[in-house]
Amino acid sequence: MGFLTSLNGPDYDHSEPQIPLRRCADLVIITDTPKGRGVFASKSIPARTILDICPVLVLGIEENENHIKKTSLYHYTYNWPIKDEFGNPHVAQAVIFGLGSMFNHARYQNVGWVRDTERQLVTYYSLQDIEAGEELCISYGDRLTFKDTDNTDVPSEGDGIDQLNQIQLD
Numbered sequence: 001m002g003f004l005t006s007l008n009g010p011d012y013d014h015s016e017p018q019i020p021l022r023r024c025a026d027l028v029i030i031t032d033t034p035k036g037r038g039v040f041a042s043k044s045i046p047a048r049t050i051l052d053i054c055p056v057l058v059l060g061i062e063e064n065e066n067h068i069k070k071t072s073l074y075h076y077t078y079n080w081p082i083k084d085e086f087g088n089p090h091v092a093q094a095v096i097f098g099l100g101s102m103f104n105h106a107r108y109q110n111v112g113w114v115r116d117t118e119r120q121l122v123t124y125y126s127l128q129d130i131e132a133g134e135e136l137c138i139s140y141g142d143r144l145t146f147k148d149t150d151n152t153d154v155p156s157e158g159d160g161i162d163q164l165n166q167i168q169l170d
C-alpha cells in the first residue's frame, strides 16, 4: 500500500467516530518573515512525513459570499468540493484549523496535502527531505491576491498582466 493510500485507507476506520491526529514535533512558527508568519523546520524532516492532520469547517456558499469574503478570514480558506441535495457538484470554501492555515505559498512547494471530504480533514505531508531552517510551503496555484515575495519574475504594475487576481488553493 502506498503512503498516500495509507492516509485515507486502513489507518482510518470509517465506522469509528474517533479520528487519530498527528503533528510533526519538529516545526516552529516564525513571526517576522516577508510573508508574515510562516512554518519552518526546526530539525531536518524526511520526505513523506505527516506534518499535521487538520480538521476543517466547511462554510455555506451564501455565508461565504455575504460575510466571509468581506473579512481577512477569506485569505485563509481553501476551495472545498461539496454536493447539493440533487448530487450536483459545487465548490465551497473551508477554514482549515491547525497548521493548514499557516503554510505560506511557494511556486516550488515542499508540502503536499490530501483532502478527506468524508471526514472533513486535510492531511499535510513533506514532499521531499526538508532541511532544518527551511520554510514549509504549499502552492496556492497561480492566481494570487498578493505579491509573491519569492517570485521576482512577477511583472511590475502597468505591464497589463493581471497576475495578482484571486487566491486559488487547488
Ligand SMILES: C[S@@+](CC[C@H](N)C(=O)[O-])C[C@H]1O[C@@H](n2cnc3c(N)ncnc32)[C@H](O)[C@@H]1O
Binding pocket: 034, 035, 036, 037, 038, 075, 076, 101, 102, 103, 104, 105, 106, 146, 147, 148, 149, 150
Ligand atoms: C493562509 S495565510 C498564511 C499565513 C500568513 N503568512 C499569516 O501570517 O497569517 C495567507 C497569507 O500569507 C501571505 N503569503 C503567503 N504566501 C506568500 C508569498 N509567497 N508571498 C507573500 N505573501 C505570502 C499573504 O498575505 C496571504 O494572504
